[in-house]
Amino acid sequence: MAKLYFKYGAMGSSKTAQALITRFNYIEMGMRVWLIKPSSDTRDGADIIKSRIGLSAPADVIRPKDDIQKIFSKAQAKNTDVIIADEAQFFTPEQIDQLHEIAVWEDIPVLCFGLRTDFMLHLFPGSRRLLELAESITEIKTICQCGSKATCNVRFSKDGKVETEGEQVVLGGNETYKAMCYKCMQTLIRKQNQK
Ligand SMILES: [Zn+2]
Structure with missing residues (x-):
């Protein structure tokens, strides 16, 4: 088959x-x-x-x-x-x-x-x-900006913030996506939360 x-x-x-x-x-x-x-x-x-x-x-x-x-x-x-x-x-x-x-x-x-x-x-x-x-x-592999394997599809809002909640699929939205490794994604989220 x-x-x-x-x-x-x-x-x-x-x-x-x-x-x-x-x-x-x-x-x-x-x-x-x-x-x-x-x-x-x-x-x-x-x-x-x-x-x-x-x-x-x-x-x-x-x-x-x-x-x-x-x-x-x-x-x-x-x-x-x-x-x-x-x-x-x-x-x-x-x-x-x-x-x-x-x-x-x-x-x-x-x-x-x-x-x-x-x-x-x-x-x-x-x-x-x-x-x-x-x-x-x-x-199909791709790499993060740090050189590690990228496994996360990080979603950024229009003002450049990493989104951590919301609809799974936003059609016609203004957000953008970037493939990153888990550590780089979490680093961004932690920095964001400190502000
Ligand atoms: Zn990385």
């Missing part, structure tokens, strides 16, 4: 670029790729996946209520050798189950790229399900 893959990394670890490079490599081998992304990610317009280094490709947008297995069996099944998903943390747990079913029963590899945890270091629901179900889990 084919596998469900979870390739996770912090912000800025080039997950999207790697998803698009992987897509390119499959296409170069003559294989058909179904590129998808959850609708919660609207940064780059509705149906484009775009990386910071300039790669981009059209993608099908999956809404939270969509049944991916149904969409797949209707439209995609005959035209797909591999499924690649970006921002996979935003899929619902049910949708991760659906992707897993496709991998197992349709024998189609499903490669999910995404974040493991949010700015409070809690798993996204989709990421939790991926960690539970994926046959292959790999980390």
Whole structure:
């Protein structure tokens, strides 16, 4: 059977670029790729996946209520050798189950790229399900400004403060994110609390 893959990394670890490079490599081998992304990610317009280094490709947008297995069996099944998903943390747990079913029963590899945890270091629901179900889990590494591995997605408010509470996903907000190691993040928070 084919596998469900979870390739996770912090912000800025080039997950999207790697998803698009992987897509390119499959296409170069003559294989058909179904590129998808959850609708919660609207940064780059509705149906484009775009990386910071300039790669981009059209993608099908999956809404939270969509049944991916149904969409797949209707439209995609005959035209797909591999499924690649970006921002996979935003899929619902049910949708991760659906992707897993496709991998197992349709024998189609499903490669999910995404974040493991949010700015409070809690798993996204989709990421939790991926960690539970994926046959292959790999980390895409990136480094903190201090040189250690970055594992935290630190969220900064508009006035430059590290946010330690709030909604898991803020759409259209003004906050920015930076990948840091736990120690550097905590150092910032402690300094902030001393003021
Ligand atoms: Zn650090």
